[in-house]
Amino acid sequence: MTASPDSDNTLIQAAGCVLWRRSPVDGELEICLVHRPKYDDWSHPKGKLKRGEDPLTGALREVEEETGYTADPGVELPSIRYMANGRPKQVRYWAAEATEGRFVPNDEVDRILWLSPAAARSRLTQYRDRTLIDELLPL
Secondary structure, eight states: OOOOGGGOOOOEEEEEEEEEEEOTTTOOEEEEEEEETTTTEEEOSEEEOOTTOOHHHHHHHHHHHHHSEEEEEEEEEEEEEEEETTEEEEEEEEEEEEEEEOOOOOSSOOEEEEEOHHHHHHHOSSHHHHHHHHHHTTO
């Protein structure tokens, strides 16, 4: 019996960043969240890795694709594992400082917000993503 694609238990590998900057107004820490209209959710920028792609390279590529910003990576944060469409998914994250860029809405991400850590924590759709902000704050 041949397994259908839906029953594939292969681990989905993804990567992303908790993207941060210092506010141009008051110098306080701000965290970037992206809004994905397909899911109507707020999350950290992330995405699936391309075949053979280094996870950090993929994380920085996803940040630039979704936010328009280049980033300077810092420490690796804890990975998050969950089920996505019946398949296990692992997302590796890094803390990353936004260096330069400008957001342009696209099909995947229609809005971004730069928020204080407390506001970002509250805005995140998935509870599991909130722990990443807690991990970032001592840095």
